[in-house]
Amino acid sequence: MTAILDAFRDAILQASQDKTPLCLQGGGSKRWYGETPQGEPLDTRAYRGIVAYDPAELVITARCGTPLAEIEATLAEQNQMLAFEPPHFGPDATFGGMIAAGLSGPRRAGAGALRDFILGARLMDGRGQTLNFGGQVMKNVAGYDVARLLAGSLGTLGLILEASLKVLPRPFAEATLRFEMDEATALATLNAWAGQPLPISANVWHDGVLHLRLSGATAAVAAARDKLGGEKLGDAEAHSFWQALREQAAPFFAARAPEESLWRLALPSSAAPVALPGAQLIEWGGGQRWWRSDADAATVRGLAEAAGGHATLFRGQDRAAGVFTPLPAPLMAIHRKLKAAFDPAGVFNPGRLYADL
Numbered sequence: 001m002t003a004i005l006d007a008f009r010d011a012i013l014q015a016s017q018d019k020t021p022l023c024l025q026g027g028g029s030k031r032w033y034g035e036t037p038q039g040e041p042l043d044t045r046a047y048r049g050i051v052a053y054d055p056a057e058l059v060i061t062a063r064c065g066t067p068l069a070e071i072e073a074t075l076a077e078q079n080q081m082l083a084f085e086p087p088h089f090g091p092d093a094t095f096g097g098m099i100a101a102g103l104s105g106p107r108r109a110g111a112g113a114l115r116d117f118i119l120g121a122r123l124m125d126g127r128g129q130t131l132n133f134g135g136q137v138m139k140n141v142a143g144y145d146v147a148r149l150l151a152g153s154l155g156t157l158g159l160i161l162e163a164s165l166k167v168l169p170r171p172f173a174e175a176t177l178r179f180e181m182d183e184a185t186a187l188a189t190l191n192a193w194a195g196q197p198l199p200i201s202a203n204v205w206h207d208g209v210l211h212l213r214l215s216g217a218t219a220a221v222a223a224a225r226d227k228l229g230g231e232k233l234g235d236a237e238a239h240s241f242w243q244a245l246r247e248q249a250a251p252f253f254a255a256r257a258p259e260e261s262l263w264r265l266a267l268p269s270s271a272a273p274v275a276l277p278g279a280q281l282i283e284w285g286g287g288q289r290w291w292r293s294d295a296d297a298a299t300v301r302g303l304a305e306a307a308g309g310h311a312t313l314f315r316g317q318d319r320a321a322g323v324f325t326p327l328p329a330p331l332m333a334i335h336r337k338l339k340a341a342f343d344p345a346g347v348f349n350p351g352r353l354y355a356d357l
Contacts, residue, residue, distance in 0.1 A: 001047065001049075001063075003049045003288050004046050005047070005130070005161070008044075008047070008089065008124055008159060008161075009124065009128040010043070011042055012042075012053075012124065012126060012128050012159070012347070013127075013128045015039075015040070015294030015345070015347040016126050016128075016344075016345035016347050017033060017151065017238050017345075017355035018143075018345070019038070019345055019346075020039065020040065020347065021038050021039030021346075021348075021349075021350045022039045022040055022041075022042045022347050022348060022349070023037045023038060023039040023040060023041045023042065023046065023345050023349060024042050024044065024095040024155035024159055024348060024349055025041060025042070025043065025097065026043070026044045026045055026064065026092070026093070026094030026095075026096050026154070027036070027045065027067075027088045027090065027091075027092025027093055027094050027097065028063055028090075028092060028156055029088060029090030029091075029092050029093040029097065030093070030097055031091055031316070032315065033101055033103075034154050034323055034324075034353060035145055035186060035319060035322075035323050035351050035352050035353065035354070035355060036319065037349065037352060038349070038350055038351055038352075039347070039349070039350065040311045042062025042159070043065075044064045044065045044094065044096055044097075044159065045094060045160065046064035046065060047060065047063045047064055047065045048064075048065035048066040048067070048094075049066055049084055049198050050062045050063075050064050050066060050070075050071070050074060050168040050189055051062060051063060051162060052164075052249070053074060053274040055078040055080060055319075058080070058166055058167050058168065058169075059119065059165070059166060059167065059202055060074075060164070060165055060167055061073065061120075061125060061162060061163070062095045062098025062161065062163065063066075063095070063096075063161065063162050064072070064094060064095060064097075064159070064160050064161055064163075065094055065095070065096065066094060066095040066096075066272065067092070067094060067095075068086065068088055068092070068093040068094060068095055068097075069091065069093070070096055071087070071095055071147065075167055077172075078227075079169060080167045080168065080169055081167060081168060081169075081170050082105060082111070082117070082167060082229075083107060083111035083163070083167070083168040083193075084104040084108050084110075084111055084112060084113055084117060084127070085107040085108065085119065085202075085246055086098045086103060086104060086105060086113045086114060087103055087105050087246050087247055087248065089248070091249060092104070094162045094178065094245055095163070096161075096163070098114070098227060099118070099150055099151055099158060100150070100152075100154050100155045101112055101152065101153075101155070102115060103153075103201055104153040105245075105246040106201075106202035106204065106213070106242055106246055106283060107202050107215075108202040108284060109200075109202065109203070109283070109284035109285050109287060110200055110202065110215070111168070111170045111201070113151075113306050114152075115148045115151035115152070116148075117165045117166045117167075118134070118148050118149065118150070118151060118157075118164070118165055119164040119165060119166055119275060120132070120134030120147050120162060120163065120164040121133050121134060121147040121150055121160060121161075121162065121163040121164070122145070122160075122161040122162040123146075123150065123157070123158040123160055123162075123342070124159040124161055125157075125158045125160060125161065125342045125343065126158065126342060126343035126345050126346075126347060126348065127225060127344070129160065131146075131158075133145075133146040133147040134146075134164070136145035142194070147163070148165070149239070149338070150163075154349055154352045154353055155311065155348055155349040155355050156336060156339060156341060156343070156348055156349045156350075156352055156357065157338065157339065157342040157343060157348065158342050158348060159348070161162075161350045169214035171199075171201070171216050171217075171221075172216070172217055172218050173211060173214075173216065173217065173218040173221040173222075174201070174214065174215045174221065174235075175210065175211075175213070175214045175221050175224075175225055175232055175238075176211060176213045176214075176233040176237075176238035176241065176242070177211070177212045177214070177225065177228060177230030177231065177232055177233070178208070178210070178211055178212075178230055178231040178232075179210045179211075179212070179229075179230045179231075180208060180209055180210075181205075181208070181209075181210055183205060183273045183280070184272070184273050185283070186205040186282070187205075187269075187271075187272070187273060187282070187286045187291045188316075189210070190203055190205075190210075190269070190285040190286060191269060191270055191285065191286065193228075194269070194285055197223055198214070198224050198227075198228070199214050199215055199216035199217075199220045199221055200212060200214060200224075201213050201214065201216075202211070202215075202242060202283075203283065203284070203285060204245060204281065204282065204283050205282040206252055206279075206280070206281040207252075207279075207284070211233075211241065212228070212230065212340060213238070213242060221262065223337050237310025243287075245283075247333075250281075252279060252290070252292070253281075253290075253352055254279045255292075256292050256315070257292075259277070259294045260292045260294050260295070260315055260316075261292075261293065261314075261315065261317070261318070262290060262291075262292055262313075262314045262315040262316060263290070263292075263293065263300050263311050263312065263313060263314060263316075264288065264289075264290060264311065264312045264314040265288070265289040265290075265291060265300075265303075265304045265307075265309055265310075265311050265312055266287065266304075266305065266309045266311075266312070267286065267287060267289060267307050267308060267309035268274065268286075268287070268307075268308045268309065269284065269285040269286040269287040270286070271286060271307045271308055271309065272307075273309050274289065274303055274304075275303070276289075276291045276293065276303065277295070278291060278292050278294075278309075279291070279292045280292075290314075294342050296316075296321070297311075297313065297321035297322070298321070301325060304325075307326075310325040311325060312324055312325065315337070319335075322354065322355065324353060324354065326354075327354070332354070335354070336357065339357060
């Protein structure tokens, strides 16, 4: 592996010297996410493998190029999982790409986001230095928590070489319930359930139907089923349903017309229904609302801001207005300083988060 690290370092130093951009990527399964990639590709997949895994300590450490499917298969052998349910968006998804994208799946509302599970990371910066942050236990942070800063950075700060993540046991039992209700009723009901000791691990509302997943001890799941009612889905059907939602293979996502964009609205879970023309799908108890629309960015972001949140252009062709909501000047200044500290020559995935960063 030393030779691979040396090759990475040589490529980074040469790019920094020549002021030519590098496009850091693994399998490219999320290449479409964010602004358009720029620069010479630097493929991370050669640097792969699980470095350490201790099921008793619930910690796994792996290299950036390790296939995400391999990570999940290894955990499954010990009846454990990545609790935030990261989407793959293709068979070539890698461990490093998962962290750089920072995306979480249906279980995020109950278990937490990807960044909440990062314990430590190794990073190669724009000077070719290998930097270590955090460790392999929860209480290991002194000063700025850089390891979690890497989640969602889209490779703009450096090459993520390794990371240590907390994992969790798989639940003993799961059940998926189906309810027919309108949007307003679904949001009110989900907020009411959130204040009760219910083992809810995922929920989604679309087109008049609410699906709810319960996960936990067998007795707890059975008691919640009896209390909530609803129609129970078969185990195989439920597995396929949540898998399709995680990978955006569900009919809602597949039906997007060429002229439509897919917007991701992050709102307070208590936000009232937003008057969005077009199709909607709501996750995370109302905290994540997907919207298919041909509306312009100003309209979408104005509605999201009025509801107390922000909007991201998740999939769509016209990125002229920016994929991510523009940051206030003070926050952008912090981003620029962080970028300059880790990547002084500005060669790592330039413009991937913001066009001028």
